[in-house]
Amino acid sequence: MLYIEIKRNHHLTLSKQVYLAIKSAILEGTLKPNTKLPSSRSLSKSLSISRNVVVESYEQLIAEGYIFSKEGSGTYISQGACYQKQPIEGISQTAPHTTAPHVSTPHTTAPKTDLMYQIPKSMVSFRTGLPNLGSIPIKKWGKLYQELTATINPEILDYQNTRGMYRLRYQLSLYLKRVRGVDAPPENILVTNGAAQAFSILCNLVNINKEYVLVENPISHGIVHTLKSHSIPIKAIPVDKNGLMTEYLPSKPPRLILTTPSHQFPTGVVLPINRRIELINYARKHHAYIVEDDYDSEFRFEGSPIQSMQSLDPSHVVYVGTFSKILSPALRLGYVVMPSSIISVLDNYKYINDLHSPILEQLTMARFIEKGYLDYHIRKTKAIYLRRKTHLSDCLSKAFSDKIIISGDSCGMHLIVSFKNTTFNSKLLEHIKKNLVYITPVNAHYIPSENELPSIKKFCDSSLILGYGNTDIDDITLGVQRLQNALNSFVI
């Protein structure tokens, strides 16, 4: 029987203790692949804890891919989840060249109208990547900003550290450790103008004449646009229901590997631990950096948050985060957690880019986190998103019953609905638009590729991405109705 030391007065919850104990045993190789775990009932008995505690920790381990369950047979340790913390071979400590931006969607710059995405008011919008604008505590934010300026030392109004204000980096360091398990000393954090600038700075690492960047397929078309604008060669690796298919990793070493492991964009799948480890070993072998784009992982609805990839190997994973999804894109605040080997290179690119990010909003953000406002806001919006997600799923199920499969909804602000017998070609999309629904098909983010897998192409062509971050309950109801009408009235 599995022995786990349970501490009743520990600061960690019981289920977290069970989860961590099993996870360590798997990573260290004490629990070998395909070993059967005790049933939740028997483990709970032997540890004298509630069965729900064990169920919760098993669910988390399943979500992260450490273990899997076979129906009617039990729960087993996954293949490939055993892992060496030290690099397999000597890794060069020199700061080399690398890259890759990520932006969520297209851009328009029509004069006099400021909005980047101009969607008519008459439409129901299922746009992705947008938080609920109505609940942003902007007055609280403005008050903090004003209080800051009321007592500021004039010296702060001088040019400041390129990497960002220490007070913010310190708060970020604590926040990331607590919420995402990210190992980020303040010295390794670079404050940027949103994730977009983080990607733009990372692009400079790639020597475009001889290096390339690996990306997931499908992938945010904004990223593809950014990479192409930088003339960076890319190679796309298909994503299946377990994320990036590591079996297709090419033998030619890439410079960067762009990933969204916690909530793949757009499919919403979670990369399991065995593929994470394969990917890290691949990066180590080829002296490449994995870029972990953790754009909306704060909003995880099932189980604890999936731990970051960065925590598995801070020297090979560049972690990119943003406040655009958890607070507001208007602030343009994001950050990069840099492997120590590329700190000076990235500092210099930030410096030549714009010297440093705006000071007053950095300091306001530091206070916003210190005062617990950020945590409170995340809890509040997470509850909103969960209600919207549940309502959206219900509406979709009522409207389309067994004609659809919903996926990618464990986390974030969007889900995927796949239709069994529908292909979203341009004619159908135009018809949906005429029915006043703004919606994007997964294939808008698909890159035609050499190693194209028919099953994945089919999934992309028959699936829609429904963002609900800024779509309220009534609009969700109306939007699904309109979508249903559109599909029913479409004549090929």
Added chain:
Amino acid sequence: MLYIEIKRNHHLTLSKQVYLAIKSAILEGTLKPNTKLPSSRSLSKSLSISRNVVVESYEQLIAEGYIFSKEGSGTYISQGACYQKQPIEGISQTAPHTTAPHVSTPHTTAPKTDLMYQIPKSMVSFRTGLPNLGSIPIKKWGKLYQELTATINPEILDYQNTRGMYRLRYQLSLYLKRVRGVDAPPENILVTNGAAQAFSILCNLVNINKEYVLVENPISHGIVHTLKSHSIPIKAIPVDKNGLMTEYLPSKPPRLILTTPSHQFPTGVVLPINRRIELINYARKHHAYIVEDDYDSEFRFEGSPIQSMQSLDPSHVVYVGTFSKILSPALRLGYVVMPSSIISVLDNYKYINDLHSPILEQLTMARFIEKGYLDYHIRKTKAIYLRRKTHLSDCLSKAFSDKIIISGDSCGMHLIVSFKNTTFNSKLLEHIKKNLVYITPVNAHYIPSENELPSIKKFCDSSLILGYGNTDIDDITLGVQRLQNALNSFVI
């Protein structure tokens, strides 16, 4: 006799009317080079206006190089100031490739201490490019920001126009026309994170494999660092007491020509109209863009502001401005006035760089200008800078009498002091530092070059740049004393 139509009730002052009439006559070729102008006494009589009015307009025309005075002989029209408003030859309207950043000085990123420039408190600092931090109306700014957030429409917190908020671009358009004569419709303005980002975006225009950038010599070493970091080939053209020496313009077409025509950095000289025209004709012929870096021209002490080069040919001049010198570098707000032919290219570079600049500070700046706070602040600080400049000149003259020449002080926040018999080598600079004065020699901004002119090299080696933007009267007195002690006690 010269005929000028004077309108008593016109919105323009009398001296402005005289200035404009003579300037137009010169530009159109009605007044030919070397023509003698009437004396101020006779012109004032014939026009029935005060002699001071004529003197003032002549002084402005001399400052801009349209006319020159020969001692004891009178005032004459300059060579080369006649000018065709239309391009000489058909200019391609396609948006090509080009570049070039500008940052004022070096960078340090020591952890925990935020200041970019860490100068010990015990030193008197004559750092350049820094405004008077103590008089920045930061409380007023914070209050505007807070008021904005109290009534904001949540839609503003969405992603916004890449080019910047219309309200700010509209205010900038009016401001630039009024203060700098810049012809900038809001559609042609791109809001950036300070001038540094403007230069970084412009760098993308240069195809580094076959194109190069022309720069002035001496030139801000920050710019040289940025260009080098982008691997951009540069060619340096010497600057004499009339600015960039157009006779050295190379026959190989450059992509960009970086200039500081209103107040050359660091020498402080003003580029006269004949050289401006030569430079524009050169840019037209070679399909190059002139980048006009107008970093501190708001603080002109003598005569009216020198008109921008951009107003002479908005299709070949990219105008770069910043709020870092007139308000605070902490805000990171700057802008580019773009020739129409490169709007879409620069929009895209801004988009892939960071989508757009922070929204709330853009809107606060728009209100700050609308309410007249910016104009008021500029008037106020200009008076401060004039007092400091006068005091600094007096101290220097008292300390060094005829051993020095002061120059470059018509405008801005720094001046140049050249010593007749001193060379500022590293030993002497180290000795000055030991005497607790932070000061930069002109040669720190000098690029060793093929067509090196001994007179200019000598000037750079024997001159210091004294910034007084953030150095108060007492510190100026003390700093000059320390400099004098340092020079007196230096043993070679």
